[in-house]
Amino acid sequence: MPVGKRDVHRYLIEMNEITKIATPDSPPQRLRKPDWIRVKAPMGAEFEKTRALMREHKLNTVCEEAACPNIGECWTKKHATVMILGDVCTRACAFCNVKTGMPMAVDALEPQHTADAAAKLGLEHIVVTSVDRDDLADGGASQFVKVIEALRRTTPKTTIEILTPDFRNKTEAAVEAIVAARPDVYNHNLETVPRLYPTIRPGARYYASLRLLEQVKRLDPSIFTKSGVMLGLSEQRLEVHQVMDDMRSAGVDFLTMGQYLQPTTKHVKVSEFVTPQAFDAYASVARAKGFLLVASSPLTRSSYHAGDDFAKMRQAREEKLARSGASNARP
Numbered sequence: 138m139p140v141g142k143r144d145v146h147r148y149l150i151e152m153n154e155i156t157k158i159a160t161p162d163s164p165p166q167r168l169r170k171p172d173w174i175r176v177k178a179p180m181g182a183e184f185e186k187t188r189a190l191m192r193e194h195k196l197n198t199v200c201e202e203a204a205c206p207n208i209g210e211c212w213t214k215k216h217a218t219v220m221i222l223g224d225v226c227t228r229a230c231a232f233c234n235v236k237t238g239m240p241m242a243v244d245a246l247e248p249q250h251t252a253d254a255a256a257k258l259g260l261e262h263i264v265v266t267s268v269d270r271d272d273l274a275d276g277g278a279s280q281f282v283k284v285i286e287a288l289r290r291t292t293p294k295t296t297i298e299i300l301t302p303d304f305r306n307k308t309e310a311a312v313e314a315i316v317a318a319r320p321d322v323y324n325h326n327l328e329t330v331p332r333l334y335p336t337i338r339p340g341a342r343y344y345a346s347l348r349l350l351e352q353v354k355r356l357d358p359s360i361f362t363k364s365g366v367m368l369g370l371s372e373q374r375l376e377v378h379q380v381m382d383d384m385r386s387a388g389v390d391f392l393t394m395g396q397y398l399q400p401t402t403k404h405v406k407v408s409e410f411v412t413p414q415a416f417d418a419y420a421s422v423a424r425a426k427g428f429l430l431v432a433s434s435p436l437t438r439s440s441y442h443a444g445d446d447f448a449k450m451r452q453a454r455e456e457k458l459a460r461s462g463a464s465n466a467r468p
């Protein structure tokens with residue numbers, strides 16, 4: 138059959154479409170946020186009280202620095218994630234809104250300020266994270282230890298969750314020191330699939346992060362381990378399943394999955410808004426793979442509902458132990 142002008146025209150349009158997707162010189166336009174991502178503007182008396190307390194104690198929070206979409210909800214409930222070791226990071230990950238540069242000296246009063254703020258807020262559970270401090274000999278591990286110790290002294294009933302960097306080139310010693318201080322939950326995020334590390338998390342190594350999680354579990358199996366990934370960065374479904382398998386091999390108890398949101402136009406673009414249904418489907422797969430707990434939704438973040446999730450995780454472990462005890466007791 139002879140090829141007509143129309144066929145050629147259609148072919149060119151199709152090729153153009155394909156080229157548009159494949160050529161890095163023509164990146165996709167910024168996608169419009171779907172309705173399920175929209176959140177209320179932060180405001181209200183309780184929100185302001187949380188903010189005032191953070192300022193009073195000179196504390197940074199990842200809620201503000203990372204431009205977290207949940208800040209209105211969390212701060213109204215007095216949930217804030219304290220970011221220690223300053224507000225300047227030594228890395229420049231393509232997804233993160235925290236400032237990059239030469240950080241300031243470590244604040245010796247920060248551990249006690251964190252503990253005092255937790256006591257004033259009456260927190261049952263606190264999440265403490267930090268910027269990357271590749272400039273420090275221990276990567277900042279000793280500051281995490283001091284914060285845990287100050288919290289135990291000042292507000293002993295508060296359960297402690299830490300979300301640490303990878304402590305590049307000093308991981309083993311750093312993790313040993315922190316595990317010895319016995320936080321209740323040790324979180325370290327893998328963030329994305331290994332294929333995207335060179336562009337999304339260029340300063341980090343996927344397998345080094347996995348080994349960190351595995352080391353925590355090996356040193357103290359009673360500490361809950363937690364890790365998370367962002368979706369919408371062009372990862373493929375099977376790659377996400379592989380990350381789940383890798384986490385399970387490292388003994389990770391709790392998986393969080395949330396939608397990546399581009400904080401500014403300088404950051405990497407969102408490649409896709411993953412639907413709430415797809416998040417549910419990922420959660421089902423993750424549960425089948427044996428995680429003790431899975432949180433998966435567009436607005437899920439590492440520390441979102443962390444207190445409630447800690448209680449659920451503890452209960453899930455008790456139920457699991459009871460079941461295995463019961464089955465071991467069988468003749």
Ligand code: SF4
Nearest residue numbers: 200205208211440441
């Ligand atoms: S989800 Fe975490 S980082 Fe975001 S506002 Fe809540 S506590 Fe802060």
